[in-house]
Amino acid sequence: MNKKDLEHFQQLIQKKKEEVKKNLDYLRSTVLDSTTREATGDHSAYSYHMADLGTDNMEREKAFLFAARDEKYLKQLEQALERIRRGTYGICRVCNNEIARARLEAVPTTTICFDCKVAESGRR
Numbered sequence: 001m002n003k004k005d006l007e008h009f010q011q012l013i014q015k016k017k018e019e020v021k022k023n024l025d026y027l028r029s030t031v032l033d034s035t036t037r038e039a040t041g042d043h044s045a046y047s048y049h050m051a052d053l054g055t056d057n058m059e060r061e062k063a064f065l066f067a068a069r070d071e072k073y074l075k076q077l078e079q080a081l082e083r084i085r086r087g088t089y090g091i092c093r094v095c096n097n098e099i100a101r102a103r104l105e106a107v108p109t110t111t112i113c114f115d116c117k118v119a120e121s122g123r124r
């Protein structure tokens with residue numbers, strides 16, 4: 001991959017990273033908000049508003065799941081940036097061939113080419 005392409009993907013990944021970070025901040029504040037509410041709420045309110053609490057818990061659980069997913073993605077994006085720095089970006093970790101550009105555009109964090117991915121999922 002030439003320098004111009006690498007720069008293109010670096011920008012793409014950087015942008016995604018910022019989006020995910022923003023989203024993660026929001027999710028974290030959602031989780032934090034409801035946790036704080038629960039911790040400071042007195043017990044009478046707790047029993048009177050079980051229905052509300054149920055929704056809250058579900059929202060919190062969802063936020064946790066989304067946050068976990070985002071954290072994982074963020075890590076992958078950082079690893080992709082690291083690969084760009086090292087000049088190994090866009091190279092399949094299995095066959096060492098270059099990964100198709102269209103695939104990288106769609107999934108910039110991928111470390112495996114389409115053929116190897118198919119072969120790998122076929123083994124499962």
Ligand SMILES: [Zn+2]
Pocket residue numbers: 092093094095096097112113114115116117
């Ligand atoms: Zn491959």
